[in-house]
Amino acid sequence: MTSTESLIDRRQLAYIASQAADARLNVELETEGMTLNIGPQHPATHGTLRIIAHLDGEQVVWAEPSCGYMHRGYEKLTEVRTYPQVTSLVNRIDWLGSFANEVPFILAAEKLMGIEAPPRAQWIRTILFELSRIANVSLFLGDLGVQLGAVTPVFMAFRDREHVLNLIEGTTGGRFHPNFDRIGGLKDDLPAGFIDETRAVMKTLRNFCTEMEDLLFGNEIFQSRTRGIGVIPKDIAMQYGLSGANLRASGVDWDLRRDQSLPMAWDKVDWKVWTHPDGDSFARCWIRLQEVRESTLIVDQLLDNIPSGPVMAKVPRIIKVPEGEAWVSTENPLGEMGYYVVSKGDLGPFRTKIRSASFNNISIVPWILKGVYVPDIITILASLYFILGDIDR
Amino acid sequence: MNALLAADLPYWAQSLLRVLGGVVAVLLPAGTIVYLFLFKMMSFMQSRLGPMEAGPYGSMQLFAEVGKWLQKEDITPARADRVIFKIAPLVVLASTFLLVAVVPFGPDAWFTNFEAGVFYMLAVSSVSVLGILMAGWSSANKYSLLGGLRAAGQLIAYELPMVLAVIGVIIQAGTMNLQGIVLAQNGGEIFGWNGLGNPYILTQFTGFIIFMIAVQAELTQTPFDMPIAESELVSGYMTEYSGFRFLTFFIAEFATAGVFSLIASVLFLGGWGVPFAWFDWNSIDDVSDWMNVVGPLIMFTKMMGLAFVIMWVRFSYPRFREDQLQRFAWKVLIPVSLVNIMITAILKVAF
Numbered sequence: 177m178t179s180t181e182s183l184i185d186r187r188q189l190a191y192i193a194s195q196a197a198d199a200r201l202n203v204e205l206e207t208e209g210m211t212l213n214i215g216p217q218h219p220a221t222h223g224t225l226r227i228i229a230h231l232d233g234e235q236v237v238w239a240e241p242s243c244g245y246m247h248r249g250y251e252k253l254t255e256v257r258t259y260p261q262v263t264s265l266v267n268r269i270d271w272l273g274s275f276a277n278e279v280p281f282i283l284a285a286e287k288l289m290g291i292e293a294p295p296r297a298q299w300i301r302t303i304l305f306e307l308s309r310i311a312n313v314s315l316f317l318g319d320l321g322v323q324l325g326a327v328t329p330v331f332m333a334f335r336d337r338e339h340v341l342n343l344i345e346g347t348t349g350g351r352f353h354p355n356f357d358r359i360g361g362l363k364d365d366l367p368a369g370f371i372d373e374t375r376a377v378m379k380t381l382r383n384f385c386t387e388m389e390d391l392l393f394g395n396e397i398f399q400s401r402t403r404g405i406g407v408i409p410k411d412i413a414m415q416y417g418l419s420g421a422n423l424r425a426s427g428v429d430w431d432l433r434r435d436q437s438l439p440m441a442w443d444k445v446d447w448k449v450w451t452h453p454d455g456d457s458f459a460r461c462w463i464r465l466q467e468v469r470e471s472t473l474i475v476d477q478l479l480d481n482i483p484s485g486p487v488m489a490k491v492p493r494i495i496k497v498p499e500g501e502a503w504v505s506t507e508n509p510l511g512e513m514g515y516y517v518v519s520k521g522d523l524g525p526f527r528t529k530i531r532s533a534s535f536n537n538i539s540i541v542p543w544i545l546k547g548v549y550v551p552d553i554i555t556i557l558a559s560l561y562f563i564l565g566d567i568d569r
Numbered sequence: 570m571n572a573l574l575a576a577d578l579p580y581w582a583q584s585l586l587r588v589l590g591g592v593v594a595v596l597l598p599a600g601t602i603v604y605l606f607l608f609k610m611m612s613f614m615q616s617r618l619g620p621m622e623a624g625p626y627g628s629m630q631l632f633a634e635v636g637k638w639l640q641k642e643d644i645t646p647a648r649a650d651r652v653i654f655k656i657a658p659l660v661v662l663a664s665t666f667l668l669v670a671v672v673p674f675g676p677d678a679w680f681t682n683f684e685a686g687v688f689y690m691l692a693v694s695s696v697s698v699l700g701i702l703m704a705g706w707s708s709a710n711k712y713s714l715l716g717g718l719r720a721a722g723q724l725i726a727y728e729l730p731m732v733l734a735v736i737g738v739i740i741q742a743g744t745m746n747l748q749g750i751v752l753a754q755n756g757g758e759i760f761g762w763n764g765l766g767n768p769y770i771l772t773q774f775t776g777f778i779i780f781m782i783a784v785q786a787e788l789t790q791t792p793f794d795m796p797i798a799e800s801e802l803v804s805g806y807m808t809e810y811s812g813f814r815f816l817t818f819f820i821a822e823f824a825t826a827g828v829f830s831l832i833a834s835v836l837f838l839g840g841w842g843v844p845f846a847w848f849d850w851n852s853i854d855d856v857s858d859w860m861n862v863v864g865p866l867i868m869f870t871k872m873m874g875l876a877f878v879i880m881w882v883r884f885s886y887p888r889f890r891e892d893q894l895q896r897f898a899w900k901v902l903i904p905v906s907l908v909n910i911m912i913t914a915i916l917k918v919a920f
Contacts, residue, residue, distance in 0.1 A: 212711050220800040234715065234891065323800045325791050325888030331615035397792055397887050550715065551890045554801045 191547050198232060209237060212550075216245045220323055220554045223564025227541070229553065236553065239545035241538050246568040254528040259285050259495050262525070264355045266515075269532055270566040271352060273312030273509040275304045275344065278357040281528075283438060284504040284517045285359050288497045292439050297361040297487040302441040303374075303478050304347065304356070305506075306471040310381060311340045312509035313468050316561050317388050320461055323558035324401055329392050336384040339377040346370065359495055361488035371479050378472040385469045393462065402458035406544050406556035409455060416540040419533050420511025421463040422560060426455035432507035440506075445477040457559035464561070496523060510534050510566055530569055534562035587680050594669045598827025598872055599820055604631050605873075606880040607823070614884050638819075641812035649809065650707035657707060658810065658817035660700030665824045667693040672831045673748040675841050675864030676856040686747040687739060690832060691732050694787065697825065698724040701796065704818075705806035716805025719891055720796035723786055726898040727793075731783035733906035737776040737913040738769050738836050747835050752853055755842035766844035770837040775909045777837045779902055784829045785879060786894070788822065792886040793894060826876055834871035841868045 215226035224245035230237045250269065254262050266281055267274035279301060286292060293301070318333020341351045346367050348354035356363050392398050408418070413426040423430055431449040433442040450466040452459035497519040505514025511533025518527040537560055544556055578586070608630060612619030620627030645651055671686040673679040683689070698721055705717015739745055742753040750769075757767030770777050786793040797805040807818050834840060841864030842856075850856050889897065 210711060212715075219803060321887060325794060325798065325800065326886060327611075327791075328615050328884055331617060335616050391885075392887070395887060397889055400893055401887060401890060549890065549892070551795070551798070551801050551888075 194547070195237075214553065220557065222319075222562070225538070225562070225564055225567065227545075227553065227557070229545070229550075231550065234550045236545050236548050236550070239542055239553070241541045243535075243538070243564075243567045246564050248565075248569065250569050251528050251530055254525050256524065258523040259359060259497060259525065262528075263357055264353065266530070267353050267355060268565060269530065269569055270312070270508065270510055270513070270534070270563050272315055272563060273308040274352055275308040275348070275354045275356065276312075276506070276508045277513065278355070279305055279440075280504045280506045280508075280513055281515045281517070282357045282359055283506070284502040284515045285495075285497055286439070287502045287504060288500050288517065288519055289359065289491075289495075290498075291360050291489050291491060293361045294486050294489055295483045296365075296485045297489075298439055299441045299444075299478055299482050300347075300362055300366060300487065301357065303475055303482075304344065304354070305440070306475050306478075307340055307344055307374075309471050309509040310468055310475075311337055311344065313464050313471075314340070314381065314384065316464055317385075317392070317461070317468070320558055321392055323554050324398060326392065326395075326398075329388065332384065332387060332391075336380055339380055343370070343374055343377055346373075358488065360491035361486070365487050371482070374475060374479060378476050381472050382469055385465055385472075388465060393458075393465065399458060401551075401555055402461060402559065403454075403456055405457045405552050406548065406559060407454070407456045408540065408544060412540070412543065413455065416543070417536040418511070418540060419536060420507065420509075421467060422460055422511065422537050424449065424451045425459035425463045427451055427453045432505060432512055438504070438506065441478055442474070444481075445474055447474050447477075457555050460559040460561070494523070496521060497525075505531060508533060510561065510563060511537055513566075532566045532569055534564075534566035535569075538562050538567060590678075591666055591669055591680060594672070594674070594831075595665055595824045595828065596820070598831070598869070598876070599824035600631055601873065602823045602827055602876050602880070604628065606876060610877070610880060611884050635816065638812055638816040641815075643812045643814060644809070646709050646809050648709040650709070653703050653707035654809075655814070657700050657704035658814045658821070660703060661697045662700075662817050662821040662824070664693055664696035664700065665821050665828055667696065668825070668828045668832070671747055672828065672835060672868075673751055673841060674868055675861035676853055676858075678841075678861045678864060679748065682746070682748050684744070684746050687735055687745040687750075687836075690747070691728070691735065694731075694829075695724065695728055697821070701806050704810070705796075708806070708809040710809050712802045712804075713806050713808050716796045716798070716802045716808070719798075719802075720789060720806060722891070723789070723793060723795060723894060726895050727783045727786035727902075730779050730898060730902035730906050731787065733903065733910060734773075734776040734779040734783065735836060736910050737773045737906075740910070740913050740917050741769060741772060747832075747840075748853075751835055751840035751842050754839040756845045756850075756852070758846075763846040764844060766839055766842070766846070768837065768839040773837060773909070773913070775905060776913075777833070779906050779909070780833060780836070781875070781878065782902060784833065785882060786898070788826050788829065788879065790826070790879060790883040792882070792888045794883075794888055795891050795894065798888065826879055827872060830872040830875035830879065831868060833875050834868060838871050838875075840871075841865065843867070 210231045212229045212231050213226060214229055216224040226242040227239055228242055229239040250265050253265055257265065262281055263278040266277045269277045314333050314337045318330035321329030344354060345351045347370060348356035408426050410426045410428055413423050414428065429449060429451050434449055447470055450463050450470065452463050499519055499521045501518050503514060503516045505512050513533050514531040516529040517525050520526040545553055548556065608619045608627065620630035623629040623633045645654055668690060670680045671690050673682065701720040702717050705713045705720065738750060742750045744750060754768050755766040759767050789796045797807065807815060810818060
């Protein structure tokens with residue numbers, strides 16, 4: 177604790193001193209700062225995030241994210257949808273890992289109704305959840321290269337992610353928006369041949385992870401661009417409510433898959449939560465790489481002992497959720513994603529609050545961008561890894 | 570001198586031939602590099618096919634692209650400095666043409682042949698900085714301005730290692746004439762063995778590496794592409810350009826890559842020549858006329874090899890940060906090249 181405090185103190189003192197020195201120079205030379213709008217239309221923002229950065233030369237004096245350009249009002253829209261219809265809305269929140277968005281909502285509804293999906297459905301849910309995590313984060317690994325100027329990794333990411341999307345499509349019928357999770361289970365069972373194919377694909381993805389380690393993470397330029405850049409100390413990360421890999425990269429051992437008991441299959445298999453003590457951009461990227469590999473191992477183990485049985489519990493044809501309130505959150509690819517569902521006993525929710533990971537993750541942007549250079553803005557934003565749909569909902 | 574090109578042509582015809590030759594020498598390498606490396610090799614490295622539809626195996630894609638760019642509207646931003654904005658791409662392209670003027674392609678196939686060739690080459694290669702700075706400043710765009718200033722800082726920082734890397738070659742060859750350097754390499758010998766001539770890549774390997782790194786930076790290719798840096802600065806100094814003016818920047822970028830590869834092959838790989846010992850030549854006067862035809866082909870082959878390396882690095886590396894780049898130039902490249910000069914000078918005196 178003391179070490180991080182002194183780190184922050186040193187950082188702040190150095191920053192104040194450099195600001196004072198710059199200010200004297202600026203008064204002498206009569207220079208003025210420049211306000212740079214990075215976005216809403218900018219190649220590095222994955223959509224329409226706008227960063228207002230006040231620059232002194234190439235150094236950021238202050239920066240502020242401005243979001244809401246893609247607000248689609250999903251929280252309000254859920255109030256005029258029935259429970260089964262909501263999944264088709266919410267899997268557009270984090271569009272790269274869309275199945276993972278459906279799960280917490282369905283779990284919340286099931287919690288209110290007091291039913292539980294049969295074991296086979298839980299296992300398939302977990303498999304699809306991890307597949308969507310792989311699909312999401314492998315794209316991040318490729319995109320990271322593009323943000324840093326290396327164009328080749330992104331194509332490798334797309335090449336191998338394609339196999340995962342094929343698996344998801346083969347099971348659910350939708351590549352990006354599966355809409356497959358149902359209250360009480362799943363729409364369908366796994367297709368024939370899924371298990372063998374998935375094993376092969378998981379092997380491909382582990383190769384992809386090794387390839388990325390060789391191509392990108394071992395590169396000296398990449399390391400010099402990310403190591404020690406955008407350091408988030410442990411306590412600051414917790415204060416800003418970061419979650420997911422961003423939090424684990426700061427050394428907090430916190431993973432909702434392990435730390436809470438949900439009717440999912442994570443506790444049935446053996447896996448490891450990766451943490452990194454550094455808290456810099458490299459740590460965040462490295463954690464994600466390890467998590468893709470860990471996910472492939474989880475899927476492999478789940479495939480080994482998948483139980484047989486039905487994939488749907490007995491639920492009424494017309495689903496009415498009894499009165500009550502429920503909060504369920506899961507460890508989504510981007511971090512903690514949760515739904516607070518308020519039911520008044522109707523066909524649809526009375527009110528839904530969606531806690532999406534990216535919105536909290538980018539709240540640290542004003543703190544972390546202070547004093548960095550323009551190229552590092554891009555590195556830090558890339559390593560924080562947000563998806564615009566997940567910020568604006 | 571031989572009589573192939575020195576036939577009794579009137580002055581205007583000679584000039585016309587030179588201009589046409591210059592255009593070919595600039596555009597042909599540029600086109601080949603763009604098609605073979607940028608379209609095809611890059612695609613194969615990224616597990617895709619690249620352009621396949623236009624012409625057999627996509628070979629006409631280049632013309633399709635040029636046609637597309639020519640059709641586009643020529644936009645000048647409202648607050649831009651119009652004259653400078655319009656001149657800037659031409660200044661950048663002009664530097665390429667000025668560069669190719671001193672490159673010898675054969676015993677008689679040259680545009681100009683004068684004593685201070687290397688000096689001239691290093692001088693005019695900085696003209697492009699001026700064009701880039703003009704483009705960055707006049708676009709009235711913050712990203713362009715940042716890109717232009719980055720380019721200026723970077724290109725000036727990398728002029729120096731390039732100059733210092735070439736000095737080793739000049740010491741060894743004893744001349745600043747590029748034709749003279751070619752002859753010195755092909756007529757040279759390594760410890761009495763002249764079967765390979767004396768290409769300076771062997772004796773000046775450090776200089777060659779430094780030169781290629783500096784070329785990479787000079788061309789603003791990855792890992793030194795901060796002035797363009799599409800993920801940070803959208804497109805840097807080129808952001809506001811469209812249509813033909815963007816095309817001019819594009820041609821200049823790849824043509825300069827070609828011309829710098831030509832110059833590197835002249836300085837380090839023996840240029841157009843073959844080792845003179847193969848044919849028992851002793852001086853430039855002995856060299857056969859057919860070298861004027863074969864020489865450019867040899868040059869072209871070497872150029873493609875070097876351009877391949879430039880592009881290969883471009884496709885596989887992430888980019889530096891501006892301050893890291895400056896540190897690399899001043900703390901690594903310049904000291905190393907100074908040591909290289911010293912060692913070369915000592916060995917030159919010793920042998």
